[in-house]
Amino acid sequence: MSTEVWPPISAPQLAIEEDATLARELQWLLESLQSTLQSLKSGLEECAALLAPVEPGSTLVLSSHRSENVKGTVTRVGTRVVKGNVQLRLQTLPPPRGAPAFPLVVSSAPQAPTLVLDQIVSVRTLINSCLDIVDVSTWTGDAKNADFISGQLRLLEENIREAKGTLKGGPDIPNPWWEDPLDENIFDPPLPHYLSVNVAVAEAALVVTIRTLSASSPQPSTPETHQSTFVPNFGLRDRLAVALGATRPPTHDEIDQTFTFRGEQVSVKEKVRVESQDPSLMAALAKLSSLERVVKMSRQALAIVMGRDTSDDD
Template identity: 30%
Template sequence: MSLDIWPPVSPAELKIKVAETQKRELAWIVGRTLKACEDLKHGLEDCYALLAPVDPGSTLVMSTPRNERVKGTITRVGTRIVKGTLSLQFRTIAPQTLTLSQSFPVHIHVLDALHTHLTESIDLLGLLLSNNPISDSASEANASSTANAAQALSSGMRVLADSITSSIALLKGPPLNEADTSWTTQSCPPSHFTPPLTQNFSFYITLQECSIVLLMRALEPVHAPVHFGTKLGLAIGTFRRLEHDEVDIIFKYKPGGDDYSDTKRVSANHTVDPPAASRPQTANAQLEEVYVREKVRVESADPSLISLYSKLGYLSIVLDQARRNLDAVMNLQLKEYTK
């Protein structure tokens, strides 16, 4: 079986017709890709709205399951925790209630990084769409501009894909079996609470599987003297250390907490923070070697972050398909964009 072209054309004319067809197809796919970019921009703006600092924010219940070692609520507005009250019933320290100072909100640095990715992605799409959409019909005059626009779109969408992938990874967080030692230098400064926290208590907030995760640790200096009664209890077995995954490990801890936790971040509409001169000068304290006497982990799923994760996953699929289509017409080597 053979396939012939009718009416027959010469090989030279056939090459011209093929080139013209490829130009029209490239112009058409560029136009379709620009329309897909418009949809992506609207979708990312919806994602941005889910992370915007809009009152009253999201109030989350923070409570340990099956007991009341930690019980209370926190309120997230944008990328910050602006309100919170937690009752603690630790075994190694006296019962206490932590109240977040409204003058010093706690920044969640993972959400700050996510906010930056979303902002850069929207700006990139705005730049790609700033050019006028190209017509579906290509001619000799605009063939060069069509090829340049296609190359620019391919490069821009590659950067966009990396940004969206990084955003999804931030929401998902590191694996549960992976050790995270960021708390040693990025714990919340004691001055963010009323009354201020003790130096031997770490309050650290992060993200895991679209949930706000709160890790609290009661610390003990390595060279702290041990009471005789404690030594005797450990020797005869009447007193046992609390078992957890960080027991008997020496950490270098920064008592002053995170240097940037109370500075203005890139998030929009944040209130201006107090000048650095008015903050306690504990951020530059030396690192201290400590043991973790007791560790408590509390998490609370955030509906806005779950919705944000789902939207970003869908947009990643749409972007992947648009990139495949464009690269196929441009005769680029197809590859696996998403894992």
Template identity: 35%
Template sequence: MSVEIWPHVAPDQLKAAIETAEKRELDWLIDELRETLTNLKHGLEDCYALLAPIDPGSTLVLSTPRNEVVKGHVTRVGTRIVKGTIHLRLRTLPQQTLTINPDHPIHLTSLTTLHSLLTHSIDLLALTLSYSYPSATPTAPLPTDLPPPHFLSAQLRLLAQSLAEASTHLKGTPQTAPDPSWTTLSASPSHFTPPLPQPHTNSSHPSLSFHLSIQDSSLVLWLRALEPADAPLNFGTKLALAIGTTRRLEHDESEKVFGYCCNGNVNDAEHTHSTPPAALPQEHTTTATSHTPPGNQPVPLSGTRKPNNSHSNNSSSTTKHPAVDVFVREKVRVESADPSLLSLSAKLTALGHTLALARRNLAAVMGEEVGGEGGED
């Protein structure tokens, strides 16, 4: 079965008609993309608001189920843990209470990077809209000079990569996978009142590692009781360990030596938040029209904060602590679901699906292929 066009059209006329129809379809899709990009920008601003440092913040309970090994709460404001009180009854350490020093809040690495990614994404959308539709409004007709489709495709690819990375930071490291970041990104002693003791070479004094991370949009606290690997043992303890009357607590990190230090400290200035999204369109309107980017290249963002993965949990001091080889005598994990982060994750997932559909539609009209939602072509 074949399709015939009647009356017959000359090949040259048919080719011109096909090109005209494809151009009309592409123009229509670019017109539709204006509304899609605007909705994406509004959605990302909602995500930004969920991570904004607004008092009183979110109070999260940190307690172990069915026992009172760990019992307490912390308060998250934006990307920082600003206060909290946690009571500990670990088997290998004396009973104690940890109080977070309000003057030295704990910065969460994943949320700090997520904040930068959201800022970068909103900035990218504002610049794309100001360049592609400089004089258009959602209800006004498109200007006669339409943006190059390859430019829009490149900008959408960058945005997809940014959203995929943001979702990855919210998802965090799987619980079944080892996460060695605690050896360098544990909270430094100055974040607590009184300061936490730290392990020292040739000392038998036990210490504690306090490490906060994000997993599946929940706040996860890892507590590790540490013992220097070269700590002297008395004869009675050695004999008890040898004959089995005394055993170390079994966990996945037992009998392993780790190089532990608190060298992840950076200055508070590095954690200051970026310009709020509301100021982005005015900031970049002139930048977008001051030059014409290549048709298949994304517009570089001038004067904006790029995503940075170098932030650490600690921000109060730049003091370097030498690494000490330690054993993990006891390990406790406490998880607390964060409603704001759960909502943020759901919104990012929905925005990712919307962006993926827009990219597939544009690629189909342009006769190109598009990769997955993560932006890999």
């Protein structure tokens, strides 16, 4: 079965008619994309609202599985952790005298540093950039210029993909824990030098990783280094405890590694990772994934009508 134009027209005239049809189709698609852009803007504004610093914020439970190692809650408001009260019961972290567990409490003092979640800061910045791209595509630039709209859609997709990837986290997101330690004075009492606390976002969940540390080699006892010296290594005590029937020291994926932490070579004695799903972050991640698909399909549709190869968009 074949389709022919009736009455028949010459090949040159047919080419002219085909070009005119493609031009009308391109014009229709560009007008349709303006509605798509407004829909994308609404979705982006919803994502921004989910990450906005709105009280009372999200209170999340932190609890280690099948153990009492970590128990407590934290409260996130926008990009900040404003409250936190977690009790640690670790083999290598002796509690204060008379206390059943080691307290990890976010300080409420006005002068205390703020615990900022840099990943959420980055996501909010990227979403704001996306909103700017939509506004430029709608009001400032030439909405009837296919090349301009194609470039804007590409930029929009890249920003949304980066925002989504930042909420999902990964090997390089955020920075390694030993490179960017939290300020000890975020907590009350301040963190001891042999304790590392890392707070990050992974798969739209708040992840808290606690590490107890020991110096991997003896440090010179000088006035300059005395205050940053780690507590003595508990290796001898641990071995003696095991010989008397106590539980063996914990193992983890960093047990044989050394790191430069606060200017000193350290090893990780004990490591505990706890995560808590954040409903707002989960909703934002789901919306960003949906928006990314819409932008990708819009880019592909425009590329097809413009006669361009869509393989680069995969």
